[in-house]
Every structure is written in C-alpha cells, then in structure tokens.
Amino acid sequence: GENVEQHPSTLSVQEGDSAVIKCTYSDSASNYFPWYKQELGKGPQLIIDIRSNVGEKKDQRIAVTLNKTAKHFSLHITETQPEDSAVYFCAGQAAGNKLTFGGGTRVLVKP
Amino acid sequence: DAGVIQSPRHEVTEMGQEVTLRCKPISGHDYLFWYRQTMMRGLELLIYFNNNVPIDDSGMPEDRFSAKMPNASFSTLKIQPSEPRDSAVYFCASSLRTALLKQYFGPGTRLTVT
Numbered sequence: 001g002e003n004v005e006q007h008p009s010t011l012s013v014q015e016g017d018s019a020v021i022k023c024t025y026s027d028s029a030s031n032y033f034p035w036y037k038q039e040l041g042k043g044p045q046l047i048i049d050i051r052s053n054v055g056e057k058k059d060q061r062i063a064v065t066l067n068k069t070a071k072h073f074s075l076h077i078t079e080t081q082p083e084d085s086a087v088y089f090c091a092g093q094a095a096g097n098k099l100t101f102g103g104g105t106r107v108l109v110k111p
Numbered sequence: 112d113a114g115v116i117q118s119p120r121h122e123v124t125e126m127g128q129e130v131t132l133r134c135k136p137i138s139g140h141d142y143l144f145w146y147r148q149t150m151m152r153g154l155e156l157l158i159y160f161n162n163n164v165p166i167d168d169s170g171m172p173e174d175r176f177s178a179k180m181p182n183a184s185f186s187t188l189k190i191q192p193s194e195p196r197d198s199a200v201y202f203c204a205s206s207l208r209t210a211l212l213k214q215y216f217g218p219g220t221r222l223t224v225t
Binding site for chain 2: 032034036041042046049053073089091092093097099101102103104
C-alpha cells in the first residue's frame, strides 16, 4: 500500500520567513495529494491539494509542488505569520480510495 | 453549514466500560470516515461508509471496535470493552461522492481510558 514520509517533524521559523515541508510517497499510482492544517484542539482542515496532472498550485501565501518522477511533493508557506503555527499533514491517495497521512510537521512561527 | 459534528468532545472512562462516539456528517455528503490519531501511530483510517454502507473496515483494530451508520446523518463508533491503549483522539470526516478524497474533519473526541 501507499507509504507517505514527511519531513521535518518540527520547523521553527521567524515571522515573515518562508517554511517548506516535504513529503515522499511510495505508490506511483497515487494521483491526489492534499495538505491539512491542524490547530490545537481541532480537527485537520484541508488547506490545499494537488492532482498528478499538475506540477504546482498556489493559493495566496501557500503553494504546493509535485514531482511525480521523484515521487515527492512539498508545501511552501511564504511570509509566515503567527497564525500559521500549527501541525501540517501531507497525504497521498492509497488504494481503495483512501488517504494515507504523513507523520505531521509541527510549525512554530516566532514573532 | 455547521460542518461535521462530533460528540462528546471529551470522554473519560474506566477500562472494561463501553464507549460510544457519535458523528453527524455534513448534510449531503455521501462518504463518512472514522480516524484515530495517536502520537505513536499518527492518523489512521479505521473504517469508511458510502451511502450508509460500510465499504472498508480493514483499519478497525479489533473485534472490540464496531461502527454503524443507521442513516445519512448519523454514525457511531463503539468500543466494548474499552482498554487503556484505546486512548486517542477519534475523528469523523465526510466527503462528497464527486470529491471522495476531499475530506472534511470534525473537531474530534478525545478518549481517555483509565
């Protein structure tokens, strides 16, 4: 089945700097890769997703890139703000229309 | 829309007791998912339903776990008997048939089994 690895596990950045989180996946048949943001005490919330027929997608300060050949995808957050502090999860589509989640990255934006 | 609703938000129970977690999916969503989140194992899919029918329960850890969806607006996850290792946050999520993998999560139920 699908295996998704996520790095780093923790990331501390200064407010205004960029943050990058990377994920690799194992199943070359996967074609959907969402990113979720989980704030303390809340459920994961979908923030952006990308399909395998697209190399990059942007939504304001966040962007996701996908390299199908290398089987990795990344989340980029520019001009980070304190409210970006949260745990971020990547995921890949597994067989049977299921999602396999990465281990999560705890992002801390220091003011 | 109110989003996915879960109850209770917190549950503390003693080992051996029955625990029932409840979920109301977003109105009109065809799919419902139950996940478990722990520090050790991360976010794991337990079971999912399509139009109230269980499709894949391969993630259900043991026979002590069972899930039902009697109608389109309600689902339960039951643990009987509960054990300390069941302590986790349990999430319910739902999605549309046309965007199966675009899942919307509820706030979760934090379960503590002592």
